[in-house]
Amino acid sequence: MIEIRELTKRYGPTVAVDDLSFRVEPGYVTGFLGPNGAGKSTTMRAVLGLDTPTSGDALINGRHYAAIDRPLHQVGALLDASAVHGGRTAFDHLYCLARSNGIRKARVRAVLDRVGLAGVAGKRIGGFSLGMKQRLGIAAALLGDPGVFLFDEPGNGLDPEGIRWIRDLMRSLAAEGRTVLVSSHLMSEMELTADHIVVVGRGRLIAEASISELAERFRRDVLVRTPDVAELTRLLRSAGAVVTRQPDGSLAAQGLDAVTIGDIAVRNHIAVHELTPRSDSLEDAYLKLTDDSIEYRAERANP
Numbered sequence: 463m464i465e466i467r468e469l470t471k472r473y474g475p476t477v478a479v480d481d482l483s484f485r486v487e488p489g490y491v492t493g494f495l496g497p498n499g500a501g502k503s504t505t506m507r508a509v510l511g512l513d514t515p516t517s518g519d520a521l522i523n524g525r526h527y528a529a530i531d532r533p534l535h536q537v538g539a540l541l542d543a544s545a546v547h548g549g550r551t552a553f554d555h556l557y558c559l560a561r562s563n564g565i566r567k568a569r570v571r572a573v574l575d576r577v578g579l580a581g582v583a584g585k586r587i588g589g590f591s592l593g594m595k596q597r598l599g600i601a602a603a604l605l606g607d608p609g610v611f612l613f614d615e616p617g618n619g620l621d622p623e624g625i626r627w628i629r630d631l632m633r634s635l636a637a638e639g640r641t642v643l644v645s646s647h648l649m650s651e652m653e654l655t656a657d658h659i660v661v662v663g664r665g666r667l668i669a670e671a672s673i674s675e676l677a678e679r680f681r682r683d684v685l686v687r688t689p690d691v692a693e694l695t696r697l698l699r700s701a702g703a704v705v706t707r708q709p710d711g712s713l714a715a716q717g718l719d720a721v722t723i724g725d726i727a728v729r730n731h732i733a734v735h736e737l738t739p740r741s742d743s744l745e746d747a748y749l750k751l752t753d754d755s756i757e758y759r760a761e762r763a764n765p
C-alpha cells in the first residue's frame with residue numbers, strides 16, 4: 463500500500479504539492495491524473511525518497527523508502543526512462559541493479575524476457591529507442607518481484623501495441639494483488655487501465671473516486687424512446703423531471719433515474735423502446751474537474 467499523508471513540497475516560492483493526502487490500495491490500478499505541473503512527479507519522487515517533503519509523509523507499506531532494506535523487493539518504479547547510462551548493455555544495467563539487492567542473474571534474464579528485450583540484452587542502451595528504454599525501465603521495476611509499483615507516464619514513447627502491452631501488464635500486476643499507481647495526463651487512457659483515480663491540480667487533491675463513481679457523479683440525463691411521447695413527457699414532468707424533446711423524436715429527461723422512468727411508464731402502460739442513462743464522457747468530467755488548475759493554457763479559439 464502507498465500512503466500519502468498531508469504531504470507538502472515547496473521549491474522556493476513554488477508549492478509543488480500542497481497538503482495532499484490519499485491512499486493507494488493493493489489489488490487495483492490507481493490512476494494519478496492532473497494537468498502539467500500538478501505535482502504528480504513530485505509526489506512519486508517523495509514516495510521513492512528522491513525528494514524530501516517540506517512536511518508530511520509518503521509511505522510504502524507503512525515505512526519511508528529510506529527505511530526499507532533492499533527496496534527493489536518492496537517497490538518497483540519507472541520514473542524517467544531516459545535517465546540510464548547509455549554505455550551499458552541492457553543486461554549489465556539490470557544486473558548492476560540486481561546485485562545491489564541480492565537478486566540473481568536468472569531473474570535478470572527472466573525480466574528481460576517478460577518485457578520483450580531478451581533479443582537485445584547484449585546491446586548498448588545508448589542505441590535504444592524511447593520505447594525500448596521504457597521497457598527496460600519496466601524490467602528494472604519488476605526485478606525484485608515487488609508488491610508495490612509506481613509508473614510515471616509509462617506509455618510515453620510506446621506505439622499502440624506497446625501501450626496495450628503496458629496496460630495489460632499493469633492490470634495483471636493488480637490482479638495478482640499488487641499495488642499499482644500510474645500517472646497520466648490522459649483520462650481516456652486511464653478509463654481503460656485504472657479502477658480508481660486520484661485527480662490533483664496545483665498540488666491539491668481534486669477528486670478521488672472509482673471510475674464508475676465518477677461516471678455516476680457526472681451523469682447527465684436519461685434518453686427515452688417511446689411511441690407515446692406526449693403522455694410520457696407529461697407524466698415525467700409531473701414527477702419532477704425536466705424533459706426535452708430531441709430532434710430525432712426521443713426525450714432527454716433530467717432529474718429522474720432510468721429505473722424510476724421505467725416504473726412510471728409501466729404503471730401507465732406506455733411502451734418504452736429505449737432507456738439509456740447518459741454521462742458526460744470521463745474526458746469531459748476530468749476537464750471540468752481540472753479546469754481551474756491548468757498551469758499554462760492556450761487562448762480559447764472562440765472566446
Ligand SMILES: Nc1ncnc2c1ncn2[C@@H]1O[C@H](COP(=O)(O)OP(=O)(O)OP(=O)(O)O)[C@@H](O)[C@H]1O
Nearest residue numbers: 473476477478496497498499500501502503504505
Ligand atoms: N526541482 C524543482 N525545482 C523547482 N520547481 C520544481 C521542481 N520540480 C518540480 N517543480 C515545480 O513543481 C510543480 C509540480 O511539478 P511536477 O513535475 O511534480 O508536476 P507533474 O504533475 O508531474 O507535471 P507533468 O505532468 O508536467 O510532469 C511545477 O510547478 C514544477 O515547475
